[in-house]
Amino acid sequence: MEDGQRMYSQQGGLTNMSGNVLPQYNMGQDEPSDQRKQEIGDILQQIMTITDQSLDEAQARCRKHTLNCHRMKPALFSVLCEIKEKTVLSIRNSQEEEPPDPQLMRLDNMLIAEGVAGPEKGGGSSAAANATAAASGGQPDSAIEHSDYRAKLAQIRQIYHTELEKYEQDLDLSDGSEIKNSDYEAKLAQIRQVYQTEYGKYEQACNEFTTHVVNLLREQSRTRPIAPKEIERMVTIIRKKFAAIEMQLKQSTCEAVMILRSRFLDARRKRRNFSKQATELLNEYFYSHLSNPYPSEEAKEELARKCGITVSQVSNWFGNKRIRYKKNITKAQEEANVYAAKSAAAHEGQGAAGYNVGGGQAGMYMNLNGGDNYQSSDNSVGDNVQNQITPHSRSQNGSPHDPKPEDSTDSWCAGAFMQGLDGDGDNYDGSSDEPGLKRPKI
DNA sequence: AGACATGATTATGC
DNA sequence: GCATAATCATGTCT
Numbered sequence: 001m002e003d004g005q006r007m008y009s010q011q012g013g014l015t016n017m018s019g020n021v022l023p024q025y026n027m028g029q030d031e032p033s034d035q036r037k038q039e040i041g042d043i044l045q046q047i048m049t050i051t052d053q054s055l056d057e058a059q060a061r062c063r064k065h066t067l068n069c070h071r072m073k074p075a076l077f078s079v080l081c082e083i084k085e086k087t088v089l090s091i092r093n094s095q096e097e098e099p100p101d102p103q104l105m106r107l108d109n110m111l112i113a114e115g116v117a118g119p120e121k122g123g124g125s126s127a128a129a130n131a132t133a134a135a136s137g138g139q140p141d142s143a144i145e146h147s148d149y150r151a152k153l154a155q156i157r158q159i160y161h162t163e164l165e166k167y168e169q170d171l172d173l174s175d176g177s178e179i180k181n182s183d184y185e186a187k188l189a190q191i192r193q194v195y196q197t198e199y200g201k202y203e204q205a206c207n208e209f210t211t212h213v214v215n216l217l218r219e220q221s222r223t224r225p226i227a228p229k230e231i232e233r234m235v236t237i238i239r240k241k242f243a244a245i246e247m248q249l250k251q252s253t254c255e256a257v258m259i260l261r262s263r264f265l266d267a268r269r270k271r272r273n274f275s276k277q278a279t280e281l282l283n284e285y286f287y288s289h290l291s292n293p294y295p296s297e298e299a300k301e302e303l304a305r306k307c308g309i310t311v312s313q314v315s316n317w318f319g320n321k322r323i324r325y326k327k328n329i330t331k332a333q334e335e336a337n338v339y340a341a342k343s344a345a346a347h348e349g350q351g352a353a354g355y356n357v358g359g360g361q362a363g364m365y366m367n368l369n370g371g372d373n374y375q376s377s378d379n380s381v382g383d384n385v386q387n388q389i390t391p392h393s394r395s396q397n398g399s400p401h402d403p404k405p406e407d408s409t410d411s412w413c414a415g416a417f418m419q420g421l422d423g424d425g426d427n428y429d430g431s432s433d434e435p436g437l438k439r440p441k442i
Numbered sequence: 443a444g445a446c447a448t449g450a451t452t453a454t455g456c
Numbered sequence: 457g458c459a460t461a462a463t464c465a466t467g468t469c470t
Binding site for chain 2: 317
Binding site: 271272273294315319322323326327 | 458459460461462464466467468
């Protein structure tokens, strides 16, 4: 570096990096001998070249030590600081605090709303903080070169990107044709898990890197005019750089959640009719238990298994069936008779083995809306019509919800009375306390 | 295309 | 938490 040589040779003044003369700082006021000039020149030479030297070698340390102990060092150092103070001021002033990125805020809000980045993420961040503290505590004096920073940053990026790929593969919702409730929750939990792991890694990497830089700058500030404010500035610059990665992570997570949500919503919006066989089974159960068409949890499970649908679908089905049966009872009764006939045919000669309708014969007798008798036009099943009122209530079997036990003559369907007696009593056991399948509110 | 059927969701009550 | 009633949204039939 020849600039260093030239600096002191011009009329005893100093030049700054741009070569301007700074005449005020004349160090050698008393007898500026050639030897003294030479000494100053050596020091400046060392100062000017020190940043090009390796900092973490023992040799460099030794040199630094020599330099620091030099009697002229403090004076020269203060000069450097003063020059820097003047030249850097404008830069510093331009570094205003920026408001938080609105997009990042949006992403944060969404992640919190989806429960992915809950407020209780303390585990991850504190772990990261601990790790950082450990890392920085372990090697407080370590200083790595500029190229090392780049290498490390590149490495962090690399790790991040490979992790991101893994993450996206794991969360691949490709075949998403049919997502069940449990799948949705599992996937969401998975997203949360991955996000928090990644965020922890990110925080750790960021903190570690920042600590390294701060340590290095502190170390260098002993020989270079680096003000604490500049270190702060550097930290914010690093944070900004890392913020891009943070944004990417959050964005990917949000996308994953959105995809999951839309897939799930599609899946549940899409109504697929149950198979004919399933409907048949459900109807059989319904009409055979017409006196009390409230299957127990066990019965629902059984039906769900047989029909290849979920328990909540069975519940939906029965809910719909009951209400629609009541609404259109005439038609429903015809249907009932059809099923009763089927039952009769299927269990011919076996008495009431199959259905819980009275007598094993097609015995659905209903009183419509307080007296309108329905008599099936189908003789094969409707020849036993009576206006029999059968007080069969679910209160007898302890079912938790007894819909309408208004009086002893009532049934589940006010006004529609049937004779369907529970012959074998297998339909209500009252042990239906299992928590129902709840789908997530979306 | 429109009507009807049907599974799912929502609001409300107990 | 379940049942009901109303309603939505889609499937299916004509």
